[in-house]
């Protein structure tokens with residue numbers, strides 16, 4: 001069963017044994033997917049003595065923004081949740097790479113209520129081991145999904161809502177059934193948006209190009225991290241502009257970026273090889289830099305890391 005490597009979870013103020021982390025089936029979270037969450041990674045240092053949570057405050061700021069748009073009353077402060085995210089890794093004794101998932105949810109009460117007098121708001125945090133793929137040598141084969149991306153005026157992708165991932169589920173399952181490793185989703189205007197759980201970047205003529213944050217995407221923390229690293233470490237200015245579907249077919253490089261997907265090379269799209277069908281040079285370099293940043297090997301980026309021990 002997923003997550004059974006974790007002994008403890010945190011639920012509404014208490015560290016509880018994993019099997020005791022339960023909420024009632026009548027909650028809005030269960031009935032209608034009324035929740036917002038964050039997905040973070042913690043990286044062990046080379047000696048496995050420390051685990052660094054990557055960009056913890058930024059993730060909790062985004063969680064606040066998701067709550068704000070959903071008109072949720074925050075049940076805990078960002079500082080309290082930050083402390084829990086770190087402490088949960090320690091309590092579980094994890095020294096390896098981990099994934100951390102703080103979630104805020106609507107509990108029992110009126111199904112579409114939002115104020116504390118009419119519906120409870122709760123929170124939980126999970127932490128489980130998850131190995132990094134940053135040293136993997138394989139790219140992935142993607143299709144362009146027939147499903148269109150959620151839109152800001154339909155179900156805003158800017159909100160990291162649990163329910164948004166029902167669309168991601170449709171996309172991923174279809175891609176899997178069709179024999180692909182992943183899928184790229186176009187928005188309602190037919191422009192490239194993102195993946196089901198990651199943002200997307202292409203490289204043309206040596207320049208990284210990303211769909212803008214108004215293309216129907218999550219405002220990805222990894223995306224802005226990479227834009228910063230391209231400029232500071234490689235002297236390369238990324239361009240944010242609309243991306244056409246057919247640019248995926250002629251791009252020199254394509255990659256997914258996100259906390260979970262890290263920097264994942266996409267080596268074919270709709271069976272068109274990307275470049276020569278292997279991991280391209282910019283992807284290779286930025287991936288190595290990102291790996292060194294998250295593992296604490298580059299002191300100038302240590303301010304992005306929260307050590308848990």
Ligand SMILES: Cc1ncc(COP(=O)(O)O)c(C=O)c1O
Pocket residue numbers: 039194195196197198199217218219220221222223257258259260
């Ligand atoms: C739909 C979607 N887009 C983009 C991302 C990447 O966001 P981040 O880099 O902040 O993890 C994620 C991952 O959380 C995601 O689920």
